[in-house]
Amino acid sequence: MLSLHRSSLLAAALALLLICAIYAGAGAVKAAHAWHWMDIVGEGGTAVMSGVWFMLTLSSRPRGLVTRLLAGGLCAIMLGSWADCLDEFFAVGKTQLWDNWLEALVPFGMLVLTVGMYYWRQEQFCLNEHLQKRERLFRDHRAFDRITQLAGADYLRGQVRAEQARSPGNACALALLDIDRFHLINREFGQREGDRVLQAVGHMLLLNLRNDDLLCRYAGDRFAVLMPDTGAAEAEALARHLCFMVGQMLHHAKDAPVRLTLRHASAAAGAAPEALLAELGRQLSAPAAAAAARAAA
Numbered sequence: 047m048l049s050l051h052r053s054s055l056l057a058a059a060l061a062l063l064l065i066c067a068i069y070a071g072a073g074a075v076k077a078a079h080a081w082h083w084m085d086i087v088g089e090g091g092t093a094v095m096s097g098v099w100f101m102l103t104l105s106s107r108p109r110g111l112v113t114r115l116l117a118g119g120l121c122a123i124m125l126g127s128w129a130d131c132l133d134e135f136f137a138v139g140k141t142q143l144w145d146n147w148l149e150a151l152v153p154f155g156m157l158v159l160t161v162g163m164y165y166w167r168q169e170q171f172c173l174n175e176h177l178q179k180r181e182r183l184f185r186d187h188r189a190f191d192r193i194t195q196l197a198g199a200d201y202l203r204g205q206v207r208a209e210q211a212r213s214p215g216n217a218c219a220l221a222l223l224d225i226d227r228f229h230l231i232n233r234e235f236g237q238r239e240g241d242r243v244l245q246a247v248g249h250m251l252l253l254n255l256r257n258d259d260l261l262c263r264y265a266g267d268r269f270a271v272l273m274p275d276t277g278a279a280e281a282e283a284l285a286r287h288l289c290f291m292v293g294q295m296l297h298h299a300k301d302a303p304v305r306l307t308l309r310h311a312s313a314a315a316g317a318a319p320e321a322l323l324a325e326l327g328r329q330l331s332a333p334a335a336a337a338a339a340r341a342a343a
Contacts, residue, residue, distance in 0.1 A: 051104040051117070058100065058121050065129050065148065072144075073136030082134055089131040096124035096155075112165045119159025126151030175257065191263045193241045194248040202262040202270050203319040209274050210315065219273045219281030221312035222326040223251070223288060228267035235299040246297055247306060254291045256284075264323070268330070278314040285310040 100120040107113040129148035138145045191198055209218045225247060232240040244267065251261055251269060264270040271288070273281050289308040297304045311329035315322055 050109055051113075054104060054117060054121075055101075058097075058124070061121075061125055062128060065125060065132065068144070068148075069129070069132040069136040069138070072142065073132075073138045076135055076137050086131060086134050089127050089134070092152075093124050093127035093131055096120050096127060100124055112162060112169055115158055115162025115165060119155045119157070119162055122151045122155025122158060124155075126153075126155060193244050194263045196248055196261055196263045196269075198262060199264050199270075199323075202260075202264060202272065203323070205260055205262075205272055206315055206319040206322070209272065213275075216275055217277040218315040219276045219278055219312060220315045220322060220326065221271045221273065221281055221285040221288075221310055222264060222323070222330055223269045223271065223285065224309045224330045225267040226307045226309060231299065231304060235302075235304075239299045243297055243299070243304070243306065246295065247292055247308075250292050250295060251288055254288055259284075268327075270323070272315070278312065281312040281314070285312045 097120075100117055103113065103117045103120060107116070126149050129145060129151070133145060133149070190196065206218075206220065225243065228240065228243070231243055244263070248261070248263070248269065251271070255261055255271065256273075258274050260272040262270045262272070271285070273284060276284070289310050292306055292308050295306050297306055309330055311326040313322065313326060317325075
């Protein structure tokens with residue numbers, strides 16, 4: 047991950063060296079007996095620890111606004127504390143204010159870091175909601191699909207039965223979603239790129255589900271969404287919304303933009319899971335079969 051932030055690391059290293067050069071060039075070296083070791087340990091330790099946190103932040107996060115704010119704030123604290131530490135080794139004239147400005151980087155960095163932590167908090171809320179949508183899988187410790195990290199068809203059938211048994215009088219719906227022309231993506235770009243498409247679509251679907259909905263990879267390029275306490279009309283609207291959101295994506299396969307679209311079929315989950323899924327599968331396949339017949343004619 048650090049390779050993504052080479053420019054930030056280089057800028058921080060150059061800034062440290064520049065501050066050293068400024069103090070060495072403009073200040074007078076103090077005698078050893080004038081050093082205040084408590085200040086040196088405190089200010090130097092703050093600079094070192096801020097530098098360590100700066101490295102840890104860059105090594106664990108991708109590029110983005112939150113990363114820039116967190117790392118920028120820590121870097122400013124590091125530079126300001128470093129300048130404050132060097133002030134113990136070099137005497138600077140009272141009329142020169144540049145050292146005060148350098149030391150002021152500490153409160154400025156704390157302000158930037160605070161803003162970064164606010165946005166990081168918002169980011170965590172989104173991630174926690176994303177994870178909550180997988181809660182059933184985590185709670186039951188089921189094996190995930192290797193590619194999408196979603197459960198498969200067997201788990202889906204079991205959950206449909208569980209919902210039907212839990213509240214037989216309440217509405218429950220199921221939707222199947224199929225990626226259009228997925229075989230062409232595999233053929234043109236390879237299976238690895240096809241796996242990336244499945245992952246991207248899975249993430250987009252998860253982000254747009256409600257907390258109680260369950261997303262599974264049903265088979266191949268088909269996903270299934272179980273929607274508890276949802277009627278058929280509402281399920282249809284939600285399935286259309288999911289298809290719309292995936293349609294807004296522009297996936298880049300080997301630097302070539304690929305527009306992704308989904309077909310969908312939805313119904314109330316009142317029948318046995320096998321019959322219900324078979325019927326939804328027929329609804330999804332009907333348009334493709336009709337299109338193939340027209341092409342053959």
